[in-house]
Amino acid sequence: MRERLLIPKEKIEKRIEELGREISKDYLEKEPVLICILKGAVYFAIDLTRHLTIPFVIDFMAISKYSGSSSGVVRITKDLDVDIYQKDVIVVEDIVDTGLTLGYLLRNLRARSPMSLKVCTLLDCPSRRIVDIPVDYKGFEIPDVFVVGYGLDYKEKYRNLLDIIVLEE
Amino acid sequence: MEIKIITISREFGCNGTEVAERLAKKLKFLLINKRYINESMVKHGLTEEQLESLEESSIQPFNEMRKKYIELMNQLILELAKEKPIVLLGRGGQFLFRNHPNAFHVKLIGSIENRVTEIMTQYKLDKVSALKLISEQDRRRDLYISKIFGGDWHDPSLYSLVINMDYFDVSSTVKMIIRSIKLAERNSNKYTEETSEVLKDAVGSTPHFAHSSEEEFAKLLDFYRIRWLYEPKTFILECDSEGNITSAFTPDFYLPDFDLYVELTTQRQKLVNYKNRKIKRLKELYPDVNIKMIYGKDYKNILRKFGLI
Numbered sequence: 046m047r048e049r050l051l052i053p054k055e056k057i058e059k060r061i062e063e064l065g066r067e068i069s070k071d072y073l074e075k076e077p078v079l080i081c082i083l084k085g086a087v088y089f090a091i092d093l094t095r096h097l098t099i100p101f102v103i104d105f106m107a108i109s110k111y112s113g114s115s116s117g118v119v120r121i122t123k124d125l126d127v128d129i130y131q132k133d134v135i136v137v138e139d140i141v142d143t144g145l146t147l148g149y150l151l152r153n154l155r156a157r158s159p160m161s162l163k164v165c166t167l168l169d170c171p172s173r174r175i176v177d178i179p180v181d182y183k184g185f186e187i188p189d190v191f192v193v194g195y196g197l198d199y200k201e202k203y204r205n206l207l208d209i210i211v212l213e214e
Numbered sequence: 215m216e217i218k219i220i221t222i223s224r225e226f227g228c229n230g231t232e233v234a235e236r237l238a239k240k241l242k243f244l245l246i247n248k249r250y251i252n253e254s255m256v257k258h259g260l261t262e263e264q265l266e267s268l269e270e271s272s273i274q275p276f277n278e279m280r281k282k283y284i285e286l287m288n289q290l291i292l293e294l295a296k297e298k299p300i301v302l303l304g305r306g307g308q309f310l311f312r313n314h315p316n317a318f319h320v321k322l323i324g325s326i327e328n329r330v331t332e333i334m335t336q337y338k339l340d341k342v343s344a345l346k347l348i349s350e351q352d353r354r355r356d357l358y359i360s361k362i363f364g365g366d367w368h369d370p371s372l373y374s375l376v377i378n379m380d381y382f383d384v385s386s387t388v389k390m391i392i393r394s395i396k397l398a399e400r401n402s403n404k405y406t407e408e409t410s411e412v413l414k415d416a417v418g419s420t421p422h423f424a425h426s427s428e429e430e431f432a433k434l435l436d437f438y439r440i441r442w443l444y445e446p447k448t449f450i451l452e453c454d455s456e457g458n459i460t461s462a463f464t465p466d467f468y469l470p471d472f473d474l475y476v477e478l479t480t481q482r483q484k485l486v487n488y489k490n491r492k493i494k495r496l497k498e499l500y501p502d503v504n505i506k507m508i509y510g511k512d513y514k515n516i517l518r519k520f521g522l523i
Contacts, residue, residue, distance in 0.1 A: 111434055111438070111522075112520070113520065117437065118436065119437055131292060158315070176472060176474075189515060190515070191519070
């Protein structure tokens with residue numbers, strides 16, 4: 046597959062810094078719980094926290110991935126260690142595309158009665174959306190292309206790339 | 215799931231106070247109303263005068279002190295709910311405990327005529343004064359909820375049960391709420407035991423898919439526990455002069471929880487253009503129908519994301 050640069054690392058760094066400032070301003074005098082969705086969002090979540098000027102709690106969550114088999118349903122494979130009841134929660138994602146994964150996660154998290162629940166994603170691909178999901182903070186809106194790098198993978202590869210690149214046939 | 219928090223929201227003049235009192239007594243739940251909160255607040259060091267000027271129904275700007283009072287009040291309610299089962303009257307309980315797994319939200323409504331009659335009797339007022347009082351109280355409640363919780367308390371989806379008090383007296387209403395709670399508890403237990411297979415049964419057995427991509431898509435929806443129906447409805451797009459259908463369109467899927475139709479178009483471009491024209495016409499004729507097209511390229515990228523291709 047061919048590789049094409051979509052977002053260079055300088056642009057990513059600058060945008061994450063802006064997002065950090067925006068979240069710090071919106072959550073002034075609060076202590077949000079940042080829920081990083083494993084594995085893709087790790088790089089983004091960590092860099093984002095470096096630009097937060099407010100106190101925060103970070104936790105991680107993982108859910109099973111669709112494997113194409115006919116049986117089974119989505120499950121939480123790593124749950125939160127912290128209690129989010131009546132807390133301000135920000136879900137940190139690498140990409141929101143179909144909304145299927147995030148839709149399930151939000152339904153699950155809402156049932157735990159947080160004070161507020163927002164979504165921060167590095168990439169938003171609205172043209173691929175199946176289920177409507179409100180995105181509160183987004184780094185970049187991208188067209189319907191297959192992207193890897195900066196945490197995003199293709200069969201577990203490319204995560205450690207500093208730029209975001211498009212994989213094309 | 216056991217219901218441990220019952221919130222009662224009420225339009226003014228719907229006997230909400232009496233319903234909440236009787237309900238709490240019958241269920242042996244702690245009743246949290248204005249009086250209970252004020253007594254607790256006094257214990258927290260607020261004076262009677264301060265309370266008078268700060269409490270919900272006062273016409274006060276939302277200054278810092280009032281905000282703090284409300285924060286303190288909300289905190290108090292949340293703490294109490296952790297300790298024992300409660301019936302909470304007003305105070306934005308439907309927002310405070312929104313999506314709480316053990317909460318049941320009731321709203322009491324009534325026609326303006328019946329509410330006026332009730333207020334005239336209760337407060338010994340004439341019709342004009344009763345009407346004025348109702349409109350003032352309604353406006354204050356709207357303001358309180360929108361300022362504190364940023365929501366619209368008239369939204370019926372906030373409630374587990376909405377009762378029109380024009381049709382029921384207090385005693386029947388209390389019985390109805392208790393019965394509804396029991397049913398909700400029973401159904402929710404059943405729901406948590408539900409598997410995707412049962413969900414599938416609820417919307418019909420596995421259909422015969424026209425294309426393998428549709429079958430794959432159905433599996434994906436099942437995985438994410440999203441209910442779907444396959445080709446449940448045909449939309450008529452055109453008829454001839456004798457009323458015979460000359461053009462129609464049947465979207466592949468309907469997702470009832472999202473009120474959304476989904477059409478997969480993984481075929482050749484020529485057919486895609488044909489489908490696009492049909493969907494454009496469908497949107498013109500049925501503007502309230504939500505439909506989403508998933509094109510071949512989108513679909514391929516979805517499968518690639520899951521590492522399936």
